[in-house]
Amino acid sequence: MTETRKRRGRSARREARINAPIVHRPSLVMNLPVYDILDDERVELIHETAMTILEETGCEFREAESLALWRDAGADVSDQRVRIPRELLMSLIAQVPEEWEYHARNPERNARVGGRNMIFGPAYGTSTVVDLEGVRRRATQADLETLIKLGQTIPIYQYNGGYNVEPQDVPVAHRHLHMIQASVKYSDKPFMGGVISRNAAEDSIEMARIVHGADFVDNNVVMAGIFNCNSPLVWDGTMLEGMRIYAAANQCMLCSPFVLYGASTPVHVVGGTAQLIAEALAGMAMTQIVRPGAPAVLGLAPMGVSMKSGAPTFGSPEVALMMYITGQMARYYKVPWRSSGTKTGSQSPDLYAGYDSILKTYPAILGQCNWTTHCGGTMEGSLALNLAKIPLDAEQIENLYVMARGLDFDDLGQVLDDIKEVGPGGHFLGTDHTRTHPPFLADLQDNERYETWVATGSKDAEARGREGFKKLLARYEDDKPILDPAIDEELRAFVARREQEIPAKIVA
């Protein structure tokens, strides 16, 4: 199909559809001040603490190749323990790119990462869903595909795809294949790649090359993987292998300590954050030995831990403070920062889930988090995804996005005239300015009078979220992204071949 014919077909569908087109939000650039909570002296103190941890305690790298890289680079390697002199570490971190373009297969969906830019995307990594019938069950590949379609329609997701859920009906060793295939087919936004094995990492890169061309991928970022460090201070072999593969291919690595504050860190916000920053920097630094300038991201998305249940917590004051500190330290190191958004420890989408979701997200916004994962639906301390909560959460991210765009001082003269004209005791509902500048109102908000609310079915947020989910999917059907049939076919062939080559039974 030629480009012209494709366009014509698309615009014909556009004319026929009922729903308004989706207005995609670009990467957010804050127009409010970033909320820095540390003075310069304390920034230096936290830096000093992180450096001391890496110099004196060091970090374990549980992979021979990574240890060899560190040895050659001049670190003090003893067994698996790597102690990194600060000069070496900082010279490597200085090579991490501060800002770059995250390329989509549709260039209009490109996103900007780092510097003052902020992007948002879907949940990641749960194997349980609460579906639109309210049934809590294992996630499937069909769920994943539906979620990728949904993410395509959510205006605030600048990237999409990845392991939104872990499909339990696909063998672990094959999941990355179907995940990437679906991410590319059902969405034209930048996507996430597989990381949990050498196959997953290598195949992800190969599939990205099929979509974008090998040269393009070598010179541009089109994919990102989340690589977890096991706090405290352990990078395991699988992650390191994946990071070496991504770094060599110039694709993005979110170097993310998996942290329960108080269990895998001391119960000390400053000391604990310094430790996590040390871990993340150590991982990022290694990627720069592999390929200087590879897109590494300081991936600190802290969770707390309940000393009562041992389960993760998200809305706690300590988590918020850690996030504000991390953002400021990332700016100090001039590297992008990744964190997470609307997560909750709640088991149902209740009042507490709402508290947690905003408490967790607010520091990502005011702390200018460059990359916020998990912007919809994550429940039970990351173990389950509530589908109804996704559109609700996404609207709240949009709410904060609008806030972060800050103040408009235009039209102040006009507004003063309106105040004079309306005068004491009047109202502004009829002014031209009001008609042309409606305030932000989330679609799924309902603040009708109680009686009206009851008369229309007493729909709580969860009920409205289910409806919102279905509406977004309907919009998707009206405005599907088109994938070049040749690429579609090549991906299909690649997946089929790799399914034959990779035994389904091996773990990962």
Added chain:
Amino acid sequence: MTETRKRRGRSARREARINAPIVHRPSLVMNLPVYDILDDERVELIHETAMTILEETGCEFREAESLALWRDAGADVSDQRVRIPRELLMSLIAQVPEEWEYHARNPERNARVGGRNMIFGPAYGTSTVVDLEGVRRRATQADLETLIKLGQTIPIYQYNGGYNVEPQDVPVAHRHLHMIQASVKYSDKPFMGGVISRNAAEDSIEMARIVHGADFVDNNVVMAGIFNCNSPLVWDGTMLEGMRIYAAANQCMLCSPFVLYGASTPVHVVGGTAQLIAEALAGMAMTQIVRPGAPAVLGLAPMGVSMKSGAPTFGSPEVALMMYITGQMARYYKVPWRSSGTKTGSQSPDLYAGYDSILKTYPAILGQCNWTTHCGGTMEGSLALNLAKIPLDAEQIENLYVMARGLDFDDLGQVLDDIKEVGPGGHFLGTDHTRTHPPFLADLQDNERYETWVATGSKDAEARGREGFKKLLARYEDDKPILDPAIDEELRAFVARREQEIPAKIVA
């Protein structure tokens, strides 16, 4: 009863009780930076806009005595319209005290208002409750008394009492009597006074004098009233009369534009906030003509309005921005700022209620709001109070309180040693520091595993809130504040006499 005998009786009860004593939180002093979103130039621009509004459009004062005060002070009075030259306005605002003590009948419960101090208190003014059985019904005097007892036990409420609900079983004209009597009897925290009529204002002052002594009241703040301005730019007669009575008696006036952003202001965050600041300043300035140095507060607690339903909204980006601006302008004028906390437009305590509650409260915290009303239970755009939501909300205020106390850099050396000792792959659950510094955990949070949660009854936040409410009331019974029987009797007699004197049937 002598002071010694009282103490002995109290300590005997303390020994007998099961529950841990309540640890009351003092006024919060932020140890995080205040989040100022305006540069100096924009602060001046907003000031300039507010001054222009008062000079050119002016404000209506719908009371003859207030108009006479303004005329004598040198304002331009035409009909009920008062145009106030900026020099006059600012010379009056300069007399508003920046910081003062809010006295309780128990001096240990005194609170500090203004400057860097922040206080929090209960909901205000709804006539409907959703009770602990989930029944939505008219509020009663019994509800009010229960709420005042509850507020006494909530650690984060530095003041208490007032029209937590409007008891529908007490005649409007007598409500203030029973409200203040209950506020004093069931709580020893600073309380709120009546405002809705001359009787309400005068009787409130009289009752305060019974509790604290006339001289003390003349020289110290023991009570506060919320006085609403009808935006745009109208102060009505009842409010003005009340303000004159409170000002003359040196009691606190929260001068609070009642605002629906977009209806009673232009849809322009900067212009709208300038208008509201102008209104509040005009009211505050008038109180200073009555009595220079009377404790007036800039009472701006903005609400939005849904252009769909016409109902108020709380979690919107515009409301948040207005709050940040207002806090900064209050600091510019060196006057305390009052706003509101955990409000929502939701009709049920659902996910959305949680979003709204935090979105509305966060700017009060980071914007260093000196006085946050409505820190528990307010629903339906202020029309109903959900009792189960109160303890949950109050815990979230405490959560943000702990965050605002900021970072602790002590023990950093110890913590570094712990990291070295625990080393890569270990955990910190067993360190001395962890045992002695547990992270903040809200009592009503439940993030047990899903299976455990189901096995213990699938209690959502609302269900846990009901239990929390009952637990707090049980603590109240263990730790009741004692009221001097002579004062108790004098208040009783006053209430009885005034009930005879004030016809129950007149409005207000």
